[in-house]
Amino acid sequence: MVLNDTLDIADEILSRFTFGWTDYSLFVILLIVSVLIGIYFGFFSRQDSTTEYLLAGKTMGAFPVAMSIVASHVSGITLLGIPTEVYEYGSQYIAIVITSLATCLATIYLFLPVFYKLQLTSTFEYLELRFAKPVRNLCSILFVLSLFIYIPIVVYVPALAFSQVSKLNLHFITPVLCTVCILYTSIGGLKAVVWTDTIQFSVTVGGLFAILYLGLKSVGGMAEVWRISDEGGRLVFFNVDPSPFVRVSFWGITISTTFNWLGHTGVNQGAIQRFLSVPKEAQAKTAIILSGIGFILVNVASILTGLIIYSKYADCDPLESKLISASDQLLPHYVMDVAGHIPGLPGLFLAGLVSAALATMSASLNTVSGIIYEDFLQDWLSHSPDDERKAAFIMKIIVVIVGLISIAIVFIVEKLGTIFQIAVSMRSVTDGPLVGLFILGMMVPWANAKGAVIGGYTSLFSLMVLVGGAQYYNVKKHSERLPTSIEGCPYPLNETISLFTTNSTDPTTLHEDPFFPFRISFMHFTIIGTTIVVVVGLIASYFCGEIDLEQVDPDHITPCMRRFLPEKKYRSVPLKDVAASNYVNKFEKQESDKLEKVNVK
CATH class of the missing domain: 1.20.5 (Single alpha-helices involved in coiled-coils or other helix-helix interfaces)
Known part of the structure; x- marks a missing residue:
């Protein structure tokens, strides 16, 4: 009798957290629309030149470009990782509003004027013009490696979520989603990426706000969310502790994360590629402002979602009660809980979540194809019209190859730890040197090529040691979550656990703290790498021979730093x-x- 009751409880819970046919239908429709967009731009729009394929013929508008930037930035890591971060560690991430404003201002006034003036298809070509070919090659390799690290993480998160609600095997879902993305990206080029991103982002945001409304309604309103979150210690807004060992602080978000975001938007090949696809610089600035507003809206909504989830499960933590096996499954569990009774809505939201990952993956694939071609293959080809068409075809082949490699790496990512922290930490290994080299080039006229190379490699080596040691420590001992409870769970936990969860092993506990650099918060890794490049690069430039400032092209220096260049003598x-x-x-x-x-x- 007890066993039958237990099975009935398990069946009821499983039915609440599993997709219905309406959910599957909406999910499939969105994937089909994405493919059709790629087919349309691939066969009914010119794609026979590198400018057309990479810059969309410079005919894009500010709004779709801004939405594409936001969609590329707002991946499953954002939509799943931020609510989980807030649920477990508090709402300090709200300071990201300041980060977004600072990133937009820095991009508009420091980086965009140089890139738009030069009109370079590859942003790393700038480093060759400013310094030398070895600096460009170093950054191109770093960027390609960063995408090989990032794309599998981006794809794995929503695949894990979809696997949870559909009960399909993760190893089946991942290749299907990646194949769809590879198809419309390789066929359609940047136009397909931008318009697909816009549609997918609209679906994502619509689903996010619908889930927000239902969550507020289920908890009892915003006042109740605020009260429960406050009692649970989740309302953290001004943790101004200056210690670099604090996991997330006000300074870590506002200052250090700004450098993280500059690596993703300010000097990122994919972002600059989109900003250059508009006809005028004023439109590019408008796109940056619109994308900044989009960043703020999505991140604030994600933070609010985290507070609502905590209010919903304050007395019955899904992870502690074994209803989920990983923190990253928290959001899909919550979505099925509050919206499972509305046919199609969970499917729409999860489709948006997967679309966000596909948007990031498609943007990255389009970008990496341009980098590999422009920086490593272009010298082998002449510049006749026939070779331009050949170049566009080669980039499509590159998209397919990189996509297939990413599918294989996804199966390695699933062996790693918390997705949000892994994504920030791993990308900082390459983002730190990249941001530092662009700052060194545009804002330090006294730097030379030898200093840039020495600074870049010093930063790369330092971050590899720092991130590697910190990650090893985190695998051994995870950060302590804020307190949770299972006192209010309405079902017999011990009897139903094994029916619908997988077993997970607890991390090994360390008996002593590691060497102090490995205890630095992962939020600071990028700014540390950037600082090393600038400081070491400037010192090395001084000892390797001073640069003749009269030989520095003013177009290579950001406008606010051109005052330090000597006036041309006539x-x-x-x-x-x-x-x-x-x-x-x-x-x-x-x-x-x-x-x-x-x-x-």
């Missing part, structure tokens, strides 16, 4: 001297013509 010549010189030159030419005629005779 020799003043009176107008009468100019006239006399012109007369002498004319006379000499006439005499030369006469002499030539005599010689011919």
Whole structure:
């Protein structure tokens, strides 16, 4: 009898947290729309040149470009990771509003003027113009490696969520989702990416706000969410502890995370590629402002979602009660709980979640194809029209190859730890040197090529050691979550656990703290790498020979730093001297013509 009751409880819980046919239908429809967009732009729009494929012929508008930037940035890591972060560690992440504003201002006034003036398809070509070819090659390799690290993480998170609500095997879902993304990205180019991103982002935001409304209604309103979150210690807004060992602080979000975001938008090849796809610089600035607003809205909504989830499960934590096996499954569990009774809505939201991952993956694939072609393959091809068409075809092949490699790496990612922290930590290994080299080039006119190379490699090596040690420590001992409870769970936990969860092993407990650099918060890794590049690069430039500032092209320096360049010196010549010189030159030419005629005779 007890066993039958237990099975009935398990069946009821499973039915509440599993997709219905309406959910599957909406999910599939969105994937089909994405493929059709790629087919349309691939066969009914010109894609026979690198400018058309990578910059959409410079015909895009500010709004779709901004939405594409936001959609590329707002991946499953954001939509799943931030609510989980707030649920477990509090709402300090709300300071991301300041980060977004600072990132937009820095992009508009420091980086965009240089990139838009030069109109370079590859942002790393700038580093060759400013420094030398070895600096460009270093950054190109770093960027490609960062995407190989990032894409599998981005894809794994929503695949894990969809696997949870559909009960399909993760190893089946991942190749299907990646194949769809590879298809429309390789066929359609940037136009397909931008418009698909816009549609997918609209679905994502619509589903997010619908889930927010239902969550508020189920808890009892915003006042109740605020009260429960306050009692549970989740309302944290101004943790101004200056210690770099604090996991998330006000300074870590506002200052350190700004450098993280500059790596994703300010100097990122994918973002700059989109900003250059609009006809005018003013439109690019508008796109940056709109994308900043989009970042704020989505991140605030995600933070609010985390508070609502905590209010919903304050007395019955799904992880502690074994209803989920990983923290990253918290949001899909909550979605099925509050919206499972509305046919199609969970499917719509999860489709948006998966779409966010596909948007990030498609943008990354399109970007990495351009980098590999422009920086490693272009020198092998001439510039005839036939070769332009060949180049566009080669980039499509690159998209397919990189996509297949990413699918394989996804199966390694599932062996790692918490997704949000892993994503920030791993990308900082490459983002730190990249941001530092662009700052060194645009804002430090006194730096030279040797200093840039030494600073870049020093930063890369330092971050590899720092992140590797910190990650090893985190695997051994996870950060302590804020307190949770299971006192209010309405079902017999011990009897139903094994029916619908997988067993998980607890991390090994360390008996002593590691070496102090490995205890630094992962939020600071990128700014540490950036600082190393600038400081070491400037010192190395001084000892390797001072640069002649008169040889520095002002177009390579951000406008606010051009004041440190010497003014171009021109020799003043009176107008009468100019006239006399012109007369002498004319006379000499006439005499030369006469002499030539005599010689011919």
